[in-house]
Amino acid sequence: MEHHNRDPHPPPSVLPCAPSWSRHRFAIGIDQLPRLVVRTRQAAAWCATDPGGPDRTRWLRSPELRPRDLDPSVPPWREVPTIRARTHLLSVRRARLLDVRCAELPTLRVALRHGRLLGHDLAACTGGEFAYACSSMFDASDAPGWDAWIDCVTHDDVALDGTRAMHLSWIPNRFVAEVALAMGAGVECLQWVRPERLGMHGVDVASEMPRHA
16 A cells, blocks of 8 residues: 555445435444554554455455354354454454554555445344345355454444444455445445544544554
8 A cells, every 4th residue: 555645446436325324423433443543553554455356255255264164154243242252353463463464554544545444234134145246256145255354343323222342344445336336226234434423523633543452
């Protein structure tokens, strides 16, 4: 990733409309925000080398980070503790491999310029391979590749008067249009999340220093 140059893959200026999450209030704890920041930067560093290619089933799915207990035939997305633990283990492995490779982490500002945050509403996931039918960069659980996973966050749904879990991923700009295809086809469990909704708009330099979370 060229950290100081313009992104060679800017997001398209016109994308299919996606449902708004304006009714959702995200509950980000004081300890979780630094973790979200570091993992976003790590995902950006790791995914920067993904070339894409004609086989969408390999997008953002490096063999090194494949969750060992992942069974694609069993949709796990309503089991929040499972996906939270799986994402944590993957994040630890990704951080170690980035250290081994002496990879430079982009700042949060650069990471958010080179990609977008995707929210996967686990309670709204049908597991019916709808997103996969729109684009094979998703699996049968409507999830993007594991390389991009960041964390699970809690949000309050004002309309439903309840608390739900959302799985966050960082999607490189070169794959944004592909995600938008699924959104435009009515996959309501996938929506873009603005960084300021997660409290990332006021992150200072000190919080960007750690490499692990």
